[in-house]
Amino acid sequence: DIQMTQSPSSLSASVGDRVTITCRASQSVRSYLNWYQQKAGEAPHLLIYAASSLQSGVPPRFSGSGSGSDFTLTISNLQPEDFATYFCQQTYSSPLTFGGGTKVEIK
Amino acid sequence: EVQLVQSGAEVKKPGESLKIPCKASGYGFTNYWIAWVRQMPGKGLEWVGLFHPGDSDSRYSPSFQGQVTISADKSISTAYLQWSSLKASDTAIYYCARYVEGQFSYYMDVWGKGSTVIVSS
Numbered sequence: 248d249i250q251m252t253q254s255p256s257s258l259s260a261s262v263g264d265r266v267t268i269t270c271r272a273s274q275s276v277r278s279y280l281n282w283y284q285q286k287a288g289e290a291p292h293l294l295i296y297a298a299s300s301l302q303s304g305v306p307p308r309f310s311g312s313g314s315g316s317d318f319t320l321t322i323s324n325l326q327p328e329d330f331a332t333y334f335c336q337q338t339y340s341s342p343l344t345f346g347g348g349t350k351v352e353i354k
Numbered sequence: 355e356v357q358l359v360q361s362g363a364e365v366k367k368p369g370e371s372l373k374i375p376c377k378a379s380g381y382g383f384t385n386y387w388i389a390w391v392r393q394m395p396g397k398g399l400e401w402v403g404l405f406h407p408g409d410s411d412s413r414y415s416p417s418f419q420g421q422v423t424i425s426a427d428k429s430i431s432t433a434y435l436q437w438s439s440l441k442a443s444d445t446a447i448y449y450c451a452r453y454v455e456g457q458f459s460y461y462m463d464v465w466g467k468g469s470t471v472i473v474s475s
Contacts, residue, residue, distance in 0.1 A: 248416075281461045283399075290449055290465040291391075291399065297459035334399055338460035342415040343389075343401040 249273050249337050253346035259354040266322045268349045270335035275315045279339035282311055282320045285348075286331045294333075295320065325351075356380040358388075358450050358466035365472045366440050373436035374469045376450030383431040384408035387453035389462050390424060390435050394446045404453055405433055440473045447471075 250273040260266050270280065282295040293302045295311035298318055308323045322329055330353055335346040359377045366372055376388060390402040403414040407426040414424070426433040435448055448469050451462035 278458065279460060281459075283462075285399075290467050291462075292465060293461060293463050296454075296461035296463075297456070300459065302463065336399075336462075341413060342417070345399040345401070348398045 248342055249276060249340060249344055251335055251337055251344050251346040253333075253335055253349050255349060256347060257350040257352060259352050260325055261354045262325055262327055264325045266325055266329075266351060268320045268333055268335075268351075270313075270318045270320070270346050272316045272318075272337055276337040276339035278314045279337055280311075280313065280318050281336045281338065282309075283334045283336065284329075284331045285334065291334065322351075327353075356452065356464045358452065358464055360448075360450060360466035360469045363470040363472065365474070367475055368442055368473055369439050370473075371436070371438050372440055372471065373434050374448060374471065376433040376435070376466055378431045378433070378452070381452070383426075384428055387455070388424075388426065388433040389451045389453040390422075390433075391449045391451060391462075392418075392446045393449065393468070402435065402448070407431075407433065440471075442473050442475075444471060445473050 252271045278298040280298045283291040285291040294305050294309050299311045310321045332348045332350045334348050357379045384407045387404045387406045392400045402418045403424050405412045405424040423436045450466045452464040454463050
């Protein structure tokens, strides 16, 4: 199985900050890497697919980069509605696996 | 609008059976895989399996193989996740999601709100 490791597991940030979350795969997943946002009590929803493609309707302050084993999700100009938990996911090989999550909290 | 509608909470006893639905609307149900994802209380996301309503192909995570069954009824655009004998450790929220296979990308683009399963004696 491909292990997905996210860091940090949590962070505190202020509105307007630039936030970067990293995701490392235990082996190459090429660009088969997605990012999801989950707010408390809600279902996850897709932000970024194929490592860097912005899902329709997602604000452009979200961006993704990387390929192979190392990926980043960047939120520029953090907004109040961005405080949530973020998960990466590889869909390169079965079983599909998620990272452990990064909780973004208000400083 | 593409939607996946899931049922509400289910409270069951250990050993009981359960089948939870995921009703799709707004797209060709037989053209996309349906994924199921588990989230145990306070924990992260775990992939359970995939089912393709078009040809009934299924794929399971080794962690869930033999523990659950995924199926679908094309006539009512509904996918199902079922257990024959529940355990307390099955207590979780179960999400269904549409799984898109693009040219160089595979992802879950639309999610249901989740079904809460509570197994307790």
